[in-house]
Amino acid sequence: xxxxxxxxxxxxxxxxxxxxxxxxxxxxxxxxxxxxxxxxxxxxxxxxxxxxxxxxxxxxxxxxxxxxxxxxxxxxxxxxxxxxxxxxxxxxxxxxxxxxxxxxxxxxxxxxxxxxxxxxxxxxxxxxxxxxxxxxxxxxxxxxxxxxxxxxxxxxxxxxxxxxxxxxxxxxxxxxxxxxxxxxxxxxxxxxxxxxxxxxxxxxxxxxxxxxxxxxxxxxxxxxxxxxxxxxxxxxxxxxxxxxxxxxxxxxxxxxxxxxxxxxxxxxxxxxxxxxxxxxxxxxx
Amino acid sequence: xxxxxxxxxxxxxxxxxxxxxxxxxxxxxxxxxxxxxxxxxxxxxxxxxxxxxxxxxxxxxxxxxxxxxxxxxxxxxxxxxxxxxxxxxxxxxxxxxxxxxxxxxxxxxxxxxxxxxxxxxxxxxxxxxxxxxxxxxxxxxxxxxxxxxxxxxxxxxxxxxxxxxxxxxxxxxxxxxxxxxxxxxxxxxxxxxxx
Numbered sequence: 001x002x003x004x005x006x007x008x009x010x011x012x013x014x015x016x017x018x019x020x021x022x023x024x025x026x027x028x029x030x031x032x033x034x035x036x037x038x039x040x041x042x043x044x045x046x047x048x049x050x051x052x053x054x055x056x057x058x059x060x061x062x063x064x065x066x067x068x069x070x071x072x073x074x075x076x077x078x079x080x081x082x083x084x085x086x087x088x089x090x091x092x093x094x095x096x097x098x099x100x101x102x103x104x105x106x107x108x109x110x111x112x113x114x115x116x117x118x119x120x121x122x123x124x125x126x127x128x129x130x131x132x133x134x135x136x137x138x139x140x141x142x143x144x145x146x147x148x149x150x151x152x153x154x155x156x157x158x159x160x161x162x163x164x165x166x167x168x169x170x171x172x173x174x175x176x177x178x179x180x181x182x183x184x185x186x187x188x189x190x191x192x193x194x195x196x197x198x199x200x201x202x203x204x205x206x207x208x209x210x211x212x213x214x215x216x217x218x219x220x221x222x223x224x225x226x227x228x229x230x231x232x233x234x235x236x237x238x239x240x241x242x243x244x245x246x247x248x249x250x251x252x253x254x255x256x257x258x259x260x261x262x263x264x265x266x267x268x269x270x271x272x273x274x275x276x277x278x279x280x281x282x283x284x285x
Numbered sequence: 286x287x288x289x290x291x292x293x294x295x296x297x298x299x300x301x302x303x304x305x306x307x308x309x310x311x312x313x314x315x316x317x318x319x320x321x322x323x324x325x326x327x328x329x330x331x332x333x334x335x336x337x338x339x340x341x342x343x344x345x346x347x348x349x350x351x352x353x354x355x356x357x358x359x360x361x362x363x364x365x366x367x368x369x370x371x372x373x374x375x376x377x378x379x380x381x382x383x384x385x386x387x388x389x390x391x392x393x394x395x396x397x398x399x400x401x402x403x404x405x406x407x408x409x410x411x412x413x414x415x416x417x418x419x420x421x422x423x424x425x426x427x428x429x430x431x432x433x434x435x436x437x438x439x440x441x442x443x444x445x446x447x448x449x450x451x452x453x454x455x456x457x458x459x460x461x462x463x464x465x466x467x468x469x470x471x472x473x474x475x476x477x478x479x480x
Contacts, residue, residue: 037448040307044407044446052357052412061345061357061411098356100345101432111431143362143386143408160478171470174459176362176386178408221477228473229466234408235386236448237462267409 001081007273007281008089008135012066013097015137015271016058019049020285022205023182023243023268030180030233030240038238042180045233045266060267063099064139066090066121069203073130077277082133086123090115102142124196131277134284136203137270144177144265150195153257159218162187166261167225170242175235178265180243182206183222186260189250194260201246202264210247219245233266243268289443293336294380296400302449304456308404309445310381313422313438314338318361320434322369324426326376331425331436334377338404341366341384343433345411346421353421355439357411360385363403371395387450387459396453403451417444 024046031042052059068086072079091114093099103117104110115121128134149169153161166185186197209216222245232238243266252258272285290298292312302308317325317339325331344358363384366373370382370392380401382388385408396402406414418439425436450458 037305037307040446040448041407044410044413048359048407048410048413051416055412057412057415058345058357059412060409061343061359061414062361062409063345063357098345098347100343100357104431113431141409146362163478164474167474168470171466174386174463174466175405175408176364178385221480225470225473225477228469228477230462230469231466234405235462236405236450236458237465265409 001078001085001279003281004078004081004275004279005085005088005092008085009092009096011135011137011271011273012089012093012099012139015139015269016063016097016099017056018053019059019267020205020270022207024049026206026243027180027266030243034233034238034240037236038233041233041236058097058099059269060141061100062141062143063097063102064141064269065102066115067138067140068121068123069126069136069138069200070123070133071126071128072133073128075131076133077131078275078279082275086121087116090121124200133275134272135275136272138202139269141265141267144181144263147173147177147263148198149261150191151259151261152191153259155255155257157257162257162259163218163222163225166222166259169261170226170263171229171231173263174231177263178267179231179235180233180240180266182243182264182268183226183245184262184264185222185245185247187247187249188252189258190253190256191258193250194258195262196260197248197250198260198262201248202262202268203270204246206244206268215247215249219247292338294338295336296380299380299402300400300453302402302452303454304449304452304458306449307446309443310338310447311442311444313440314340314383314444315439316340316342316344316358316437318343318434319365319369320430321426321436322366322373324430326369326372330377332438334379336378336380338381338383339379341382344437346432353424355415355418355421355437358414358418359409359411360406362386363388367392374399374401383447387457393451393455393457396451397455400453402449402453404447405450406445406447414444417441
């Protein structure tokens with residue numbers, strides 16, 4: 001399944017070099033709103049995005065940890081090819097794009113140099129109906145990932161308590177995650193589920209709202225609260241600290257209120273392909 | 286008028302800079318992250334770095350003949366170097382730090398003492414940075430430290446914009462903003478959480 005691997009490597013390359021249109025639009029809106037040093041930062045960002053796109057070179061030198069979210073149909077016939085292809089694509093893209101070799105053995109410090117390793121690329125498998133598969137690529141940079149957090153709040157703190165805790169956390173990181181950021185929040189489930197939902201929430205396009213009004217309202221409040229902080233682009237002051245907040249939830253244990261916060265830098269890089277049962281490839285994003 | 290400083294940058298050059306100033310660098314600079322800072326403090330600098338900007342950066346590079354091309358090279362988070370930077374400045378007199386996110390009190394004190402500034406380059410703008418790199422002159426400790434952590438020596442032209450966010454007169458935009466942000470959050474919570 002050579003062409004499957006090639007298509008996945010191409011998606012990794014596209015994610016590394018071309019910022020999705022929804023993110024560019026959001027950044028342009030921010031630029032028009034900001035003044036002074038904040039505006040200088042966003043202008044540099046947009047110029048950088050154009051240079052990367054035109055030259056097919058990585059937007060950011062931190063090309064991230066290769067992270068896949070895979071939705072596969074119950075009757076998708078090419079599982080073996082897909083599994084092998086995900087890892088091989090990381091190797092190939094490292095060579096061809098190129099990507100920075102970003103996988104370090106946590107005990108020995110050794111770097112295999114090809115963006116693979118134990119449990120990496122990180123793959124989340126999610127079954128769905130049908131006979132197709134959809135692979136979402138989310139290269140995740142280290143600076144923003146370091147600003148992610150798990151909070152085990154007390155249920156008595158209520159929804160306002162969640163809002164306050166998430167906003168305080170994001171604001172406390174100041175310029176470190178390269179704002180304006182996208183904030184993925186997972187509420188409920190358990191410790192692991194909350195963080196996974198937070199990361200999955202980043203797959204949604206910037207500007208989208210959760211379909212349930214209570215959740216959409218929470219997203220809106222969280223954005224207003226964080227943007228009122230004045231942290232601004234790159235933490236140099238301004239009105240735009242987040243481009244968006246995306247919230248997903250799971251039911252929680254009565255005694256637990258887990259909240260996973262996953263921070264994505266302004267370089268909210270994503271790509272996606274759909275694979276047909278015959279191996280045909282459609283670019284989704 | 287755009288201000289361009291040529292390397293080696295002197296103490297007088299940096300003492301004249303204040304928080305909020307924007308400038309560009311032409312000449313020679315080098316990358317160093319945590320591991321290269323530690324290696325330099327342990328073993329000494331492999332070449333004279335006085336007056337050369339130290340760039341907190343782990344670049345994307347590609348082998349090209351006998352040399353290297355730098356394809357993307359924006360700044361990494363400077364806070365990771367906080368425990369090392371003061372001694373680093375005292376020992377090597379680098380004069381200009383290029384990074385993102387700002388640094389803490391220990392570094393701020395060293396900036397005043399040594400005569401140096403902390404400058405902010407737009408985080409993630411790796412392609413823009415690479416455009417200003419004319420040549421990768423050499424690389425040290427590539428084998429031991431790997432690509433991101435190695436010490437890359439770069440010849441640059443009009444590298445920037447660099448915004449001075451910590452100067453040699455004790456001012457830190459990061460510290461000042463932090464106080465303002467705390468005030469803002471108090472007000473915003475009272476307003477938004479009571480909706």
